[in-house]
Amino acid sequence: MRPSQIEALPDWDGDVAAARALQQRLARQVELRDDFALPLRTLAGFDVGFEDAGATTRAAAVLLDADTLQPLETRIARIATRMPYIPGLLSFRELPALLEALALLSRRPDLVFVDGHGIAHPRRLGIAAHFGVATGLPSIGVAKKVLVGHHVEPGPQRGDVAALVDRGDIIGTVLRSKPRCRPLVVSPGHRVSLASAPGLVLRCLTHYRLPEPTRLADRLASRRDERR
Template identity: 55%
Template sequence: MSKQLNYCNSHPWNLSPSEAIALQRKLSAQVITEDRLDPVQTVAGVDVGFEDRDSITRAAVVVLRFDDLSFIEQTVARQPTCSRYIPGLLSFRECPAILAALAQLTVTPDLIFCDGQGIAHPRRFGIACHLGVLTNLPSIGVGKSRLVGRHEPVPEMRGSWVPLIDKEETIGAVLRTRSGVSPIFVSPGHRISLTTAIDYVMACTTRYRLPETTRNADKLASSK
């Protein structure tokens, strides 16, 4: 199960906003939104917190077995925060530390859940797409809030969802993971379709709003 995580691309991170936007547009052409997954035995959640008045980026990765969501491994990487928060450019602030945390793993996950957006992004290149393209791993964006798009009301039943639409394009799903609880925003990151992404999110969600992957990563990223 142990294997080396190799990045298929690399690029500078200290870019101006206009340079970062241009790079997003370029790399978005590499995003694959159809199912190209091997059998999924391990799933990982990634999330980021900040320390010392946001001067340190703390990235957490938690790897679970897919069949029973039991714990396998976790890593944390801390790096100086490389840029301020700019809407739509989150990955340039968070990805360097996440990649460092992923590189520490002894088990390369078969599927990554990101706390953030996939193609549900103005340039169809959210953090889940960025990580997926750079690592060539299948990835899903699991956002707690909407970045872009519109949608109809979501039925209250667990598992119900409605399309998230932007410019007449379906860019994700607004998914009710718990009855009576606010929905989450699911979108493909890389090497996965929307319907399959929804299936995996629901399979990894137990009695909480968030899937166990990103829920555990969030706890690890925000703990001291």
């Protein structure tokens, strides 16, 4: 188990500039070369939802068999919300709960899919990248909307892609995961390359817009009947 960054997640004190500066430092620790177990045995999906009008943050973690894509384990963590949503600083708000959910899993997955961006972020440290650096785990970000960057419309077929570019950098891939559906924004988080990320997401797709890890976590994180 790789060491986690001791200063990767300080307490929120309202200092936006300080948080951005920390992101720039942490971004340097992101590894964009493929460095995960092959063959992949287990995958995990993570997502966050809110209860009590936002007072409680709920994180869902789902461990899946990498071959069958069947869920092996499901966990939910709840903590008091510590920070408001601020575009670009999402990870500081949601990561605490995600780390709790990860700790509830019986084993560390070979690869993690997080709902949100990896390096497709203003300072190249979206929640999937932050999660990866904080835990040392290989990760990929799967977002439903662009945060930063531009791209042309990908083709209509499942698997069609377009590069997401920001300030001259290719920071992710816009992927049509299902015909007639808005494409997903895929970007590496940590220990995964820009070129490999789309393929890894593709192999997790069945007949839904979202890849199984994220889809299952999404469902758990936002189900009303799961609230209490």
